[in-house]
Amino acid sequence: MRRSPTAILALLLIVCRPAFVEAAAAVEPARVFERVSPSIPVVEALDRQGRVIASASAIAIGDGRFVGACTTFAGSDAIRILAGKRLASAELAARDGRRNLCLLTASGMQSVPAIEISSPSGLPRRSLIVASGWRFR
DSSP states (O other): OOOOSOSEEEEEEOTTOTTTOBTTBOOOHHHHHHHHGGGOOEEEEEOTTSOEEEEEEEEEEETTEEEEEGGGTTTOSEEEEEETTEEEEEEEEEEETTTTEEEEEOTTOTTSOOOOOOOGGGOOTTOOEEEEEOOOO
């Protein structure tokens, strides 16, 4: 079974975001993961028989749209998204081959919360940057 080379899909720049900052204290990575994991579903690429041939993390950007690594879907016949206990088919809507990013749409997944990402330009030096994703074996 082919797997994504990395389970980490995006850097979550959290220091400047009030939603993630704890009163002047560093946020523990486990707490960050707890807060953002609803916005980082698992995406699976399937073959013609419906078997999983690759899996990776994606990032919810709102309205049933997700961004994932295009290499995860290469050669797949179908794509599905698992968010919490929900499962839905997804369609490839756009591809940016230069950046290896694909935009997926999944009806029935509009309620998956969009991730909140800060601009790196406003981060002070030595800011905490946390990468989050799902571990695949």
